[in-house]
Amino acid sequence: HAADAHRTDLMTITRHVLNEQTKHPESRGDFTILLSHIVLGCKFVCTSVNKAGLAKLLGLAGEKNVQGEDQKKLDVLSNEVFVKALISSGQTCILVSEEDEEAIFVDPALRGKYCVVFDPLDGSSNIDCGVSIGTIFGIYMVKDKNEVTINDVLQSGKNMLAAGYCMYGSSCTLVLSTGSGVNGFTLDPSLGEFILTHPNIKIPKKGKIYSVNEGNAKNWDGPTAKFVEKCKFPEDGCSPKSLRYIGSMVADIHRTLLYGGIFLYPADKKSPDGKLRVLYEVFPMSFLMEQAGGQAFTGKQRALDLVPTNIHQRSPIFLGSYDDVEELKALYAAEE
Numbered sequence: 001h002a003a004d005a006h007r008t009d010l011m012t013i014t015r016h017v018l019n020e021q022t023k024h025p026e027s028r029g030d031f032t033i034l035l036s037h038i039v040l041g042c043k044f045v046c047t048s049v050n051k052a053g054l055a056k057l058l059g060l061a062g063e064k065n066v067q068g069e070d071q072k073k074l075d076v077l078s079n080e081v082f083v084k085a086l087i088s089s090g091q092t093c094i095l096v097s098e099e100d101e102e103a104i105f106v107d108p109a110l111r112g113k114y115c116v117v118f119d120p121l122d123g124s125s126n127i128d129c130g131v132s133i134g135t136i137f138g139i140y141m142v143k144d145k146n147e148v149t150i151n152d153v154l155q156s157g158k159n160m161l162a163a164g165y166c167m168y169g170s171s172c173t174l175v176l177s178t179g180s181g182v183n184g185f186t187l188d189p190s191l192g193e194f195i196l197t198h199p200n201i202k203i204p205k206k207g208k209i210y211s212v213n214e215g216n217a218k219n220w221d222g223p224t225a226k227f228v229e230k231c232k233f234p235e236d237g238c239s240p241k242s243l244r245y246i247g248s249m250v251a252d253i254h255r256t257l258l259y260g261g262i263f264l265y266p267a268d269k270k271s272p273d274g275k276l277r278v279l280y281e282v283f284p285m286s287f288l289m290e291q292a293g294g295q296a297f298t299g300k301q302r303a304l305d306l307v308p309t310n311i312h313q314r315s316p317i318f319l320g321s322y323d324d325v326e327e328l329k330a331l332y333a334a335e336e
């Protein structure tokens with residue numbers, strides 16, 4: 001039976017990526033090696049997050065990161081694990097992490113052709129209360145392997161080759177796109193393998209959920225305020241939308257991808273560029289949304305068209321179901 005075949009046809013993430021790499025046969029090996037090291041990092045963080053409460057990994061590490069945020073032990077640990085795993089893969093030449101002020105240029109002896117931008121632990125303010133957190137990553141190809149400069153990671157999101165996130169929640173789920181659709185894999189702890197559980201994810205064209213931190217409403221601009229107002233008091237008499245906001249981008253995006261709806265982190269008077277970072281939060285999630293049939297908008301332009309000028313640059317972001325983002329875009333267009 002198909003079901004049985006499905007059960008025994010364990011499509012692991014590594015096999016799936018190898019199959020997908022038919023488009024770039026020349027880099028099948030290198031890309032698959034890079035991805036297997038990212039997967040290794042995710043497995044490690046997954047076990048560390050699950051044990052955090054027991055291993056007293058909770059609480060602050062005492063230092064502040066470049067974002068001026070208190071670094072929690074798991075932030076620091078996750079960052080070190082990913083940096084080491086990525087460098088040892090021999091496939092990377094530049095790394096950008098939320099937790100490191102400067103980009104990391106890999107030693108030429110270990111250099112490969114990929115640049116990886118990542119948020120080792122997203123939603124870290126939720127660690128101590130057990131709410132889902134995650135890792136977000138994006139992969140660029142270096143322009144010239146012999147001439148590696150910071151401009152190799154200041155590329156527009158539309159040049160991204162692949163992007164994904166791993167969510168450490170009730171199960172450990174890795175969602176990935178290498179440019180031909182989005183697939184979800186769930187970690188089977190007994191096998192230590194990520195198994196394909198959500199093939200070819202497509203986001204519903206329209207959703208019934210909006211996801212925003214309403215606590216910032218006082219500072220929103222006109223179009224955002226008007227959009228949220230319409231979610232709560234629809235003019236065309238249909239039922240209001242539900243508000244779901246977890247405060248962990250990975251968890252909020254995962255729900256949006258599967259259930260539909262729109263996620264908003266708008267600019268506000270306090271932070272005119274919003275809070276989320278372009279390279280390792282906005283771009284990877286926008287890439288995934290577009291690959292799943294949704295869209296991502298900054299309030300001014302298609303998010304993936306942005307060209308960052310610094311590695312920790314922020315941008316407002318509105319992403320999710322195609323029709324929902326269209327409605328928001330119309331409000332910003334009317335404002336112009």
Ligand code: AHG
Pocket residue numbers: 069098119121122123124125213247248249250252275
């Ligand atoms: P990080 O923990 O990597 O710094 O990211 C936190 C981000 C993101 O996960 C989430 O969407 C957002 O912070 C929530 O911000 P607010 O608490 O301001 O709503």
Ligand code: MN
Pocket residue numbers: 067069098124
């Ligand atoms: Mn942070």
Ligand code: MN
Pocket residue numbers: 098119121122123249281
């Ligand atoms: Mn983050």
Ligand code: MN
Pocket residue numbers: 098119120121122123124
């Ligand atoms: Mn983070």
